[in-house]
Amino acid sequence: MKYRYDLEKLSVILDTEMSFGNGEAKRWVSVEFPNGTTWVPAFRDYFYQLQLIAWCEDVKYPNGRGRFLVRDFLRDSVEPLRPGETREERWQGLVDKYDIPQRVGDG
Secondary structure: OEEEEEOOOOEEEEEEEEOOOOOOOEEEEEEEOOOOOEEOOOHHHHHHHHHHHHHHHHHHOOOOHHHHHHHHHHHHHHOOOOOOOOHHHHHHHHHHHHOOOOOOOOO
C-alpha cells in the first residue's frame, strides 16, 4: 500500500511494501522529483548533510552561532502546522524570522 503526498516540486511517498534486499518489507519514505529521479532519504544522509550545513553556517556566523541558527530553523520547520496555516505561510514566517534571502530557483 502506498501513501502519496504531492507538493509543487516533488512527491513524498510512504510505501509499506518496499524491501531493500533483506527480504523484509518495511515502511519506507521516498521522494520523487519531476524529472523522474527517486531518492530514499536516510537519517545517515540527514546527519552528513546537516553537519556540513552547520559547518558552513558557522563560517558565516562565528562562535558557533550558525549551527544554532540551523538547529532553531529545523525545530521551527518540523513543528506541526497550526490549524488553517499553509506550508507557504509557514515558510514565509521562517523567511522573516531567520532573514532568509530569496535564491534563484526558490519557487
